[in-house]
Amino acid sequence: MNAQPLRIGIAGLNGRVGRLLAEEVPAGGAVLAGGTTRDGSPVAGIDCPVYADIAELARNCDVIIDFTHADTVVEHAAALRKVGTAWVLGTTGLSAAQQQAVDAAAREVPVVQAANFSAGVTLVTRLARQMGAALPGSDYDAEILEMHHRQKVDAPSGTALAMGRAVAEGRGIRLEDHIESGRDGHTGPRADGAIGFAALRGGQIVGEHSVIFTSGHEQIILTHRSFDRRVYATGAVRAAGWLRARAPGLYSMDNVLGLDPVAS
Incomplete structure (x- = not known):
């Protein structure tokens, strides 16, 4: 029996990368389960449920791809940790406290964190x-x-x-x-x-x-x-697929590509 398609949610659906992700998720064989915008309003040209609350999105998908802002990281980490939804995180510029929130979430859900998904x-x-x-x-x-x-x-x-x-x-x-x-x-x-x-x-x-x-x-x-931001979107979707059925932990794109992340 075939596995059900992976349900992917997009945090920041109306962002530059978010719009590309909305195209790349179905192109990668997954289901676009929904996204978030600041006020929960729909995004022109993107047909999926839209939420203002990250926890509500998390309850309706298997993994969330997140290219939003450092200021959202603590809230997102707490919500995904509570709901148990996997997380692909491309947000950069995190403070020590924000990174600690990511690390805490990774002890309970699988997380791929990268500064760049190319x-x-x-x-x-x-x-x-x-x-x-x-x-x-x-x-x-x-x-x-x-x-x-x-x-x-x-x-x-x-x-x-x-x-x-x-x-x-x-x-x-x-x-x-x-x-x-x-x-x-x-x-x-x-x-x-x-x-x-x-x-x-x-x-x-x-x-x-x-x-x-x-x-x-x-x-x-x-x-x-x-040459094109799409390379980040396709890499993030690849990471989301790789996360399926992974144990909780903090992973990198080295893991996704099958490389030893600590090799030197």
Whole structure:
């Protein structure tokens, strides 16, 4: 007997990625069980139940895909934890308290959390970790360069920070202790072992990220370019399908792609 189609709900149905998810969920063979908007009003062109309450959506689906805002994370974590609904979380910029709420939810429901759901970004981040381990900060300066559309409100991007964190993990250090971001004025020489960030904004660029390692003798650059936000939607739907019947826990896109998440 065939299993019932996976019922997927979308938090933030009227957002940029939410609208793409509404197309990609049925394209991936799942059922669009509903979505949330701030006031519960329907979204033009999307035919599914719409709720203002995340808990009500959770009661009517198997997994929720969430690309909303950091301020919603604690509420969403509590609701999904109580109802027992799986969670695909792409919201970035979380505080320590907000991340603790995610971690608590993952002890009771399966959660895939990622700064970026692109398979390509996942692999570049993995390579950044390996290169961080192989190229010591005493010899190779590490810089992360990113560019996004002019409407983006945070910098560095969540993906850039994830790549920088991967470099730091490869080197066995904490990113927070070595980050250099927003250089301006007379800054003095670059600190040994620093991991630098530069953020560019303009036009409607979806996302470009480069991890740059430079020594006195050579330079290595890993670059990923996203041409369409749909790549995030398709990756998130893939993650939702992978979550089906998983045990509670906090998973990453490395898990979804069948990779060892701690390999370096």
